[in-house]
Amino acid sequence: MASFYDIAIDNGMPEGTAWSSGLRWLAKNKEDWMLLYDNADDPGISLGNFLPSCNHGNIIITTRNSHLQQLALQSCELRDMAEDDGIRLLLKHAIKGRELTAEQKLEAASIAQKLQYFALALVHAGAYISQLNCLDSYLNIYEKHHSKLMSENLLQSSDNYSIAVYATWDLSWSQLNEECRALLGICSCLHYERIPREIFQRAMEALGKYKIPDDQIIKLKSYDLLRVLTAETFKWDDFRMNHIIRSITSYSLLTIDKNNTYSLHPLIFQWIRDRKDIIKNDTLIEQVQSFVALAISDADIAFLQSLVPHCINFPVTGDAQSDSNLGYLWHQCGYYIHSLVFWEPLLEKTRKKLGSSNVATLNCMHDVIRSLVALGKFEKALQVADPLVKMSEELLGKLDLGTLEAMQNLAFIYSQLGNISKALEIEMPLLDTKQKLFGKQHPATFEATHNLAARYCDLAKYIEAKELAEPLVNLSRKVLGEKHPDTLSRLHLLGRIYWEMGNYNDALELAEPLLETSREIFGEQHPKTLSQMGQLRIIYSKLGQYGKAIELSESLIYLSKQTLGDNHPVTLMRQNILTNTHSSSYSPGYCIDLYGSSYHFQLRKPVVIE
Known part of the structure; x- marks a missing residue:
């Protein structure tokens, strides 16, 4: 004016x-x-x-x-500076009238990179270096005292923009309301890039979807976050969320990416984490884990995989709802050691708190079994699975779905320990029971049919296995969908049956597109994708395409070591197979059915254990 x-x-x-x-x-x-x-x-x-x-x-x-x-008719968004420009800006303010050594130039480049070529931070760093002549030691100071350093006002700087870097954002923070601050607090506990909007929506919708009563909501660690973000309605509101995001982006503290994701600049991310009024004694981290755990409930594989970079540093907290669902996330995404880290102590805590004869304890036992099985620890899994069947029969009844799934798990473990006859004693009557209780088109019946076909295959009864597997694939496609993980499991098994019978071309026709679908659904490093790579390797070898077989084997072993570990039975088996590229032998333990649904996967629902 x-x-x-x-x-x-x-x-x-x-x-x-x-x-x-x-x-x-x-x-x-x-x-x-x-x-x-x-x-x-x-x-x-x-x-x-x-x-x-x-x-x-x-x-x-x-x-x-x-x-x-x-x-405006036209606009230009200026993000971080180009590498060379960033280094020049830093040196313009840091070094005046002096020639730099080669080592100092490298140090300046490292500083500019550390500061993400963010102009305000570069000018501030340059002024600080100029005043203290500390180019060589700046990074060390930054690593130890970055919060204090970024809050330092440089009053004698010749540049008006050499005020504290954090002061700029503190000014914006003071203008934000409680819900904006809560959302930024959540983001500060995740990875700073590609934070899915779906996290917030699924977490809030879970409260209504699973009809969690008010007296249970208030016990959730995430209660305070949910209260603020929903204005105490505990319901998802698109309009309200848009208003929160618009308020934050108006201060350039958050960017909206493609596919409904959000990102923070790394320095803004660190600034939020450095604010002592946001994170206090890990309280916020536990709240955010509980919040994300709600979002995990009954989620599909694509969403779970999008959460992996955001949950990688989440610790075991002892909170049942959080640890249970985070274990499920890691298991579904193929990180079986991570899942056991969450599930094993949860089982002990639940057993101690609620006793062995409790549904929550039985569910925890199911979880631990599936992790142990996926890790190839069958003897240890048997020690949990055997008593689980007896406890389920006593607590739930012999015809309860939980009991039937416990029996299915036990049969699968016996099969992997080489006791096929014991497995069949359980699986043959189990299929009849499930068909009578649920019908032929129920997922539980599909699972029993799949496992019985796999046992026939183990016994070289390929005709019987094929008679079960082919119609099962068609039903699974019809009921669950072409790209459902269980449908892919059935296709994987049918491919195995075909090549065991010598129908290598039929097996190849299934295996090649199935590998591409696995990569699309699960990702390159998921154990199920690796299992499919292993099957395709065998088929190539059978068809005499040894070059393709060797190439696939080498890639497979490398990825197997990365995901399962050097000493996992599957990794060792794959290494042995590579030593004899022409080998036609197949061990039932080769894939440990990592691709299959041979053990129980229940839906994850929010749970609070007092």
């Missing part, structure tokens, strides 16, 4: 005239004038009210408020 008043006075208008007179003068004056609105960051100001209403003249706006783009 003061600037427009000055324009009015400078152009002959009387003292005391309104500031808007200067605005109107520009609108009428068709000369090639320019207005510069510098640092127009405050989203509370309607900048459109201060723009001349005309089609002539030139206006430049610099701002961190991306919403002002709608005022």
Whole structure:
């Protein structure tokens, strides 16, 4: 307003005239004038009210408020500087009138990289280095004291922008409301890139979907976050979420990426984590883990995989709801050691708190069994699975689905220990029981049929196995879908049956597209994808395509070591097979049915154990 008043006075208008007179003068004056609105960051100001209403003249706006783009005919978003420009900016402020050694140039490049080529941070670092002549030691200071360093005001700097880096964001923080701060707090406990909006939606929707009563919601570690983000309604609200995101992005503290994900600049991410009023004694981290655990409930594999980088540093907290679902995340994504790390102590805690004869304890036993099986620890799994069947029969009844699944697990473990006859004693009547209880098109029946076909295959009864597997594949495609993980398991088994019978071309016709689908659904390193690679390797070898077989084997062993470990039975088996590329032998333990659904996978629902 003061600037427009000055324009009015400078152009002959009387003292005391309104500031808007200067605005109107520009609108009428068709000369090639320019207005510069510098640092127009405050989203509370309607900048459109201060723009001349005309089609002539030139206006430049610099701002961190991306919403002002709608005022302009064209805009340019300036992200972090290019590497060379960033280094030059740092040195411009850090070194004045001195030549640099090669080592100092490398050190400057390392500093610029550490600061993500963020202009404000580079200028601040340059001024600090100039005042203390500490180019060689700056990174060490930053690593130990980055919070204090970024909060340091450099009053004698020649550059007006050498105020504390954190002070810039602190100013924005002071303008944010409680829900905006809560959302940024959640983001600060995740990875700073590609945070799915779906996390927030699924977590809030889980409360209503599973009809969690109020007295249980209040016991969730994430209660305070849920209360703030939902304004105590505990319901997902798209409009409210959009308002929160719009408020945060107006201060450039968050960016909206493609596919409904959000990202924080790494320095902003660190600034939030350094604020002592946000993270106190790991309380927020536990709250966020509980929040994410709600989002995990009954989630598909694609969403779970998107969570992996955000959960990698989550510790075991002892909270049942959090540890149970995080174990499920790691198991479904193929990180079986991680799942056991969460599930094993949870079983002990639940057993101690609720006793052995409790449904929650039985569910924890199911979880531990599936981790042990996936890790090839069958003897240890048997020690849990055998008593689980007896406990389930006593607590739930012989015909309860949980009991039947416990029996299915036990039979599978026997088969992997080489006791096929014992497995069949359980599996043959089990299929009849499931068909009578649930019908032929129920997933539980599919599972029993799949396992019995696998046992026939182990016994070289390939015709019987094929008679079960082929119609099972068709039913699974129809009921569950072409790309459902269980359908892929059935295709994997059918491919094995085909090549065991010598139908290598039929097996190849299934195996090659199945590998591509596995990569698409699970990713390159998932154990199920590796199992399919192993099967395709065998088929290539049988068809005499040894070059393809060797190439696949070498890739398979490398990935197997990365995901399962050097001493996992599957990794060792794959190494042995590579030593004899022409080998046609097959061991039932070769894949440990990592691709199959041979052990129980229950839906994960929110759980609170007092």
